[in-house]
Amino acid sequence: MILQPLMDGLIAGTMIGLGAIGITLTYSILRFANFAHGELISWGAYAALGVSSALATAYGPLATPIGPFSFGWSLPIGLLTSMVLTGLLALLVDLLLFGRLRARKSAVIILVMAGFGAALTLRSLLEFLVTSKPAYFTSALQIAIRLAPGLRATPDQLLSLAVSAVLVLAVHLLLTRTAIGRAMRAVSENQQLAALAGVDVRHTIRIVWLLGAALAAVAGVMAGLLVQIRPHMGHDLLLPLFAAAILGGIGSVPGAMLGGLIVGLTEALSVQFIGAEWRAAVAFVILVAVLLLRPQGLFGRPA
């Protein structure tokens, strides 16, 4: 009885975790809580949907399901394109808005507020373009595989778990083992000192946006594949994303993923034992508990 909610929670948790990694990176390196991050998830999902359906219309065989999965090659291609497109969108917003405010040395809270305005603009623009009707990557039905007594998962769900695990490991290695990762950590420690030591701060910030947006696009495509695509999907994920990032400790990639898993599992268990109508409150309760007991998060350092 308990196994199935755990599986559902695990899958929801990895989606939250991928989004939370983007939040935690921009938070620790650009130093502000980006309320527009949820919109990158929605735009990423719709970009992938657009590219994938265009490909499928242009060349039918691309839509034929691959092996046990519900989608054809058009979706992976659409996802990769969308990761780039979402990255470009993030860079555009930075160029128009955040970059200018940074250049002016605006207070952190002004950046937060600008993100809030950008989120509203992006979300409603998307709603204008695609209407609020839900969309799906595929209409194919999938039979869930029985993994153990009382535990079922579809091939799509298992693939999503595997892809997330690989991505988390890749981002962790990128941050800890490469030159650009070192540059990111340096900028997050102290921007001026990093610049003095020869780190190209503007280049580093661009990479952070690209990375965070690409992960947001993956999270959006996963959410679209496993649930559905709506213009408000990113906004609805925002509170769980922040709860996960703060629970994990701002700046910690493994922490964000672990935080996402904890939030996802708690949500699934509360749906099972309390009722689905209170699901949206779970992230808030976790957030309050973290702020009360351990404001620096699991892997964070005290401020």
Add this chain to the structure above:
Amino acid sequence: MIELLSYGAFFLTVALTYAIICLGLNVQWGQTGLFNVGVAGFVGIGAYASALLTTPDDPVRFGGFGLPIIVGWLGAMASAGLLSLLVGLLTIRLRADYLAIATFGVAVVVQLCALNLEPLTGGPFGIGFIPRPFGWLAEDRMTFSLLNLSIVVVTTLGVYLALERLLRSPWGRVLRAIREDEQAALALGKNAFAFRLQAFVIGGAIMGLAGAVQAHFIGFIAPENYVPMLTFQVWAMLIVGGSGNNRGAVLGAVLVWAVWAASAALISAVVPPEAQARAAALQIVMIGVAICVMLLVRPRGILGEVRTVSRHVNEVSGKK
């Protein structure tokens, strides 16, 4: 002519209820630099508290205590103030943007409670039969709407004058000192946390009052009145009008509400019915762009903050 006058009274009444919310936000953001992203939650708490206290007894839910409207309004301020106190105690000591994230969560949870705590809030159907001031005059629409307008005007003016007085007092000076240079204020022995908390609670209580005033003007409340859109509108009003300036807060509320109402009227007149939902999304884009553009182009708003040291300085130097 009567129609126009009656619409004018209605428009101004609604706009001024937003102005009261804006004044509350101005204490938190404009004077103290506390970023509240959950305005809708605090307004909603006030509206529900007042509705519970003043509606006639209802057998299908808790309460309906039938108390006088003024008791409802005081209850609204107390409950929104209490909520602000709890949120403030939790987050104001931490990083500045944790308050933003926490208040965002508060708004989500308040809306969820309004929707799900059916025995208390009436669930998705909301609460009706909220007594309206001068309800017995509702037959005579003109007198009724003018009397309602005057109540809202008096309330707005009262809040405005009280805040102006407060912000020119030593208390208000300390708030601005903390906002500008916390280290210096701390060095002078000011307890920054306590002052911020007080400002946050006062602002929250005013938002609750505004929620109650709105609820009693309309006579009916439901969870969908307190969605994040309300928060966005109020922020746009304050930023356009001029944060830090109470007259700016009122001006911004009337101005943004006028643009909002006019564009809504335009959409319903020009756009075919099947495309109206899309056009409404563009209306929201307009609010978002307004916030971003104001931050970039004119961060101080139309009426910026007026530098005040103390009202006694002008008296001593002989200027008005």
